[in-house]
Amino acid sequence: MLIKKPEDIKSSEITDKKLYLSRRLFIRGAVLAGSTVATGLVYRHFTSHGEEAQAGEKIADVQAAPPAIATLNESKTSYEDITHYNNFYEFSTDKQAVAQKAKNYITRPWTVSVEGLVNKPRVFDIDDLLKISPPEERVYRHRCVEAWSMVIPWVGFPLGKLLDQVQPMSQAKYVAFESLADPKQMPNVKSDILQWPYVEGLRLDEAMHPLTILASGLYDETLPPQNGAPLKLVVPWKYGFKGIKSIIRIKLVDDEPPTTWNIAGPREYGFYSNVNPNVDHPRWSQKTERRIGEFGRRDTLMFNGYADQVAQLYGGMDLKKYY
Ligand code: MTE
Numbered sequence: 001m002l003i004k005k006p007e008d009i010k011s012s013e014i015t016d017k018k019l020y021l022s023r024r025l026f027i028r029g030a031v032l033a034g035s036t037v038a039t040g041l042v043y044r045h046f047t048s049h050g051e052e053a054q055a056g057e058k059i060a061d062v063q064a065a066p067p068a069i070a071t072l073n074e075s076k077t078s079y080e081d082i083t084h085y086n087n088f089y090e091f092s093t094d095k096q097a098v099a100q101k102a103k104n105y106i107t108r109p110w111t112v113s114v115e116g117l118v119n120k121p122r123v124f125d126i127d128d129l130l131k132i133s134p135p136e137e138r139v140y141r142h143r144c145v146e147a148w149s150m151v152i153p154w155v156g157f158p159l160g161k162l163l164d165q166v167q168p169m170s171q172a173k174y175v176a177f178e179s180l181a182d183p184k185q186m187p188n189v190k191s192d193i194l195q196w197p198y199v200e201g202l203r204l205d206e207a208m209h210p211l212t213i214l215a216s217g218l219y220d221e222t223l224p225p226q227n228g229a230p231l232k233l234v235v236p237w238k239y240g241f242k243g244i245k246s247i248i249r250i251k252l253v254d255d256e257p258p259t260t261w262n263i264a265g266p267r268e269y270g271f272y273s274n275v276n277p278n279v280d281h282p283r284w285s286q287k288t289e290r291r292i293g294e295f296g297r298r299d300t301l302m303f304n305g306y307a308d309q310v311a312q313l314y315g316g317m318d319l320k321k322y323y
Contacts, residue, residue, distance in 0.1 A: 001087065001146065001241065001261065031304060061237075069210065072139045077150035079219045081292050086226045087144070089194050090179070098226045105185055105225035105269045107246070112231060114162065116251035117172035122165070125157035126230050130216055133157035137220070138213055140236035143275045143304045153218030154234050160208040166282060168204065168252050175207040176200075176257035177233060178249040194260055200233065200244040201257035201271065205313055211236055216246075237303040237310045239273045270323040274314070275304035279323050315316055 086098040091105075110126040135155045142150045163175070181197035183189045189196050205210060215232045216223050228245025235242050239263050251257075259321045261269035268282055277287045277300040288297040303310050314322075 040075055041227045047140065063318050069138065070143065071311055072151065074141070074151050076139060076153050077292055082150060082152055082218060083224050083226060085292060087240070088226055088228065090198065091226070092188065093193065096181040099224070101149050102225035105229065107225065107230040110230050112250065114173070114250045116253050118252050119167035119169060128164065129231070133161040134219065140234060141304050142236070142240055143289060143300065145239040145241055145273070145281065146271070147284060147286065147289050147296070149291050153219050154213060154215040155220065156213035156234065158210055159212045159214050159233070160210065162214065163207060171254050172252035174253050174255065175202050175204060176251045177244045177247055179244055180246045180248045191301065195263050197259045198240055198244060199257065200259050202235065206235065207263035209310060209313065211309055237275055237306040239275055241269070242273050244305055272322050274319065275300060276302060276319055278323070280319055
């Protein structure tokens with residue numbers, strides 16, 4: 001982000017070989033141990049609209065439709081890395097310090113207000129909100145704007161299921177999100193390194209896309225504080241900073257909402273922030289990425305590899321202008 005560019009990443013932040021090998025063993029163990037759960041969660045049948053097959057629906061019909069959420073055939077990043085290499089500026093700008101600084105973060109009781117241009121505004125208690133739709137495991141690529149990436153097994157449900165509950169009005173065109181900003185718990189909220197609270201936004205069609213989820217867990221565990229407990233947005237075809245953490249408010253609006261990183265550096269961070277190897281960040285290339293836990297670099301994929309599912313959202317748009 002603004003404070004550190006990829007070239008500045010210290011060698012101490014790069015996984016050394018011994019650690020890497022032990023992590024590989026851990027990953028293999030975790031994959032084997034998780035395979036029963038994953039089979040139940042990932043190989044559910046979805047209709048072509050991303051809806052789960054209803055009881056009584058003919059399975060043959062469902063199987064004929066292409067799955068909306070394809071299984072990702074890439075090694076998952078270790079739990080240790082996913083939970084100890086974080087951006088959560090409210091706590092720290094040092095990725096490896098966030099877990100420690102957020103360890104006493106209190107996330108119950110918690111409410112999320114869903115409001116604005118909706119017919120049924122409601123303040124949800126987090127535990128009621130999490131019952132809206134059964135949690136699913138979604139193994140997604142996570143591409144940070146700083147040119148590193150991970151593969152994360154989130155547990156969550158489509159944001160669209162929550163929005164359906166409040167019934168957006170026809171004037172609603174965008175969704176604005178807001179994080180908690182609690183100076184008592186979050187040391188950096190007293191500073192001006194960013195404007196608080198952290199805010200983000202999506203176009204309504206992006207928010208309703210079946211790939212867009214609200215995550216409340218990862219690796220079958222409750223979401224740890226450092227990853228944005230109790231509720232985090234995950235939009236896998238966009239740079240990671242769109243994934244706003246510790247959400248307390250979701251507001252349906254008619255105009256493009258402000259976003260934290262665009263306020264901090266408008267030339268560097270646009271509203272859309274789609275992963276795009278053809279549009280460089282003004283200070284570095286976005287063509288390749290360092291996958292945490294691997295050696296060498298990988299090519300960055302258009303829309304982070306989700307082009308088949310999402311490219312149509314941006315038909316006719318100049319993606320250099322709308323970065
Ligand atoms: N949300 C809040 N409230 N504060 C933050 O600093 N950082 C963003 C995003 N959401 C951030 C946030 C950035 S830059 C990234 S890359 C992702 O969270 C990191 O999510 P992770 O730690 O779960 O991988």
